[in-house]
Amino acid sequence: MPYGICSLSVVPMRLEPSDRSEMVNQVIFGESFQLIERRKKWSKVRLAHDQYEGWLDNKQFDLIEEQFYKDIQAIPARITAEMIEIIAEPADNQFFPVLIGSLLPNPDPKHQKGAWIGKRKFEFDGVSTLGKRSREELVNFAYQYIGAPYLWGGRTPFGLDCSGFTQMVYRLAGYTIPRDSPQQATRGLTLSFIEESEPGDLAFFDNQEGQIVHVGIILEDNYIIHASGKVRLDRLDQTGIFNPETGEHTHKLRVIKKII
Numbered sequence: 001m002p003y004g005i006c007s008l009s010v011v012p013m014r015l016e017p018s019d020r021s022e023m024v025n026q027v028i029f030g031e032s033f034q035l036i037e038r039r040k041k042w043s044k045v046r047l048a049h050d051q052y053e054g055w056l057d058n059k060q061f062d063l064i065e066e067q068f069y070k071d072i073q074a075i076p077a078r079i080t081a082e083m084i085e086i087i088a089e090p091a092d093n094q095f096f097p098v099l100i101g102s103l104l105p106n107p108d109p110k111h112q113k114g115a116w117i118g119k120r121k122f123e124f125d126g127v128s129t130l131g132k133r134s135r136e137e138l139v140n141f142a143y144q145y146i147g148a149p150y151l152w153g154g155r156t157p158f159g160l161d162c163s164g165f166t167q168m169v170y171r172l173a174g175y176t177i178p179r180d181s182p183q184q185a186t187r188g189l190t191l192s193f194i195e196e197s198e199p200g201d202l203a204f205f206d207n208q209e210g211q212i213v214h215v216g217i218i219l220e221d222n223y224i225i226h227a228s229g230k231v232r233l234d235r236l237d238q239t240g241i242f243n244p245e246t247g248e249h250t251h252k253l254r255v256i257k258k259i260i
Helices: 066-074 135-143 162-172
Strands: 003-005 010-014 023-028 032-038 042-047 053-057 062-064 078-080 084-089 094-099 115-117 120-124 189-191 202-206 212-218 223-228 230-236 240-243 248-258
Touching: 003 066, 023 042, 023 053, 032 066, 135 162, 135 212, 135 223, 162 212, 162 223, 212 248, 223 240
Parallel strands: none
Antiparallel strands: 003 032, 003 062, 010 023, 010 053, 032 042, 042 053, 084 094, 084 120, 115 120, 189 248, 202 212, 202 248, 212 223, 223 230, 230 240, 240 248
């Protein structure tokens, strides 16, 4: 089975193999995957970190050898921790931006700087993080996204959806959770009351059919940070999310989960 890795800042993952197809996800720098179907212009891939599947343009990723794929899965990758940084490829004298939450794959744990994309070497001198972080740090990562616009399928500060937001914040804190809110809701310990929650826990919300359609991160003093129109702060009570600007509840609370 062929393997690939993203060597661009961010590329769209499509529902179908067409530029006109819905974007269901984004793949960001350093994320690797298996190619489960390969066509002339498109490949269907399965991401290594969460097993999410979709179609990528063949011009927007690099093929890598199986051993390199296995090597970078075997050790945790460093994660970029600033909104936007510059990464360099000295061999081609190229510089381009990488966004917060990008991976810096490096099969040699002795080297803390830089990244490898197959045989291509990149230099990176920006801020990065590695390993498990505290709840306080997780919340601080969440605050960095304040004001980021909502974008279906997005996972970057230039646009992201509710579960893309929670997935990336948890990644920065050293935890891997699924891509979509219904799958995220299957993880962790269920809490009965908001009063049992701690900052960093996840709150999930359902629609009239009982389907989980939204997720946010609980903060202190009954606040919640979530992506709805943009990443914003609202109030949380036993009914759900209350928007002080409109004076209305916008989402109906279904369940609270303690992941860490």
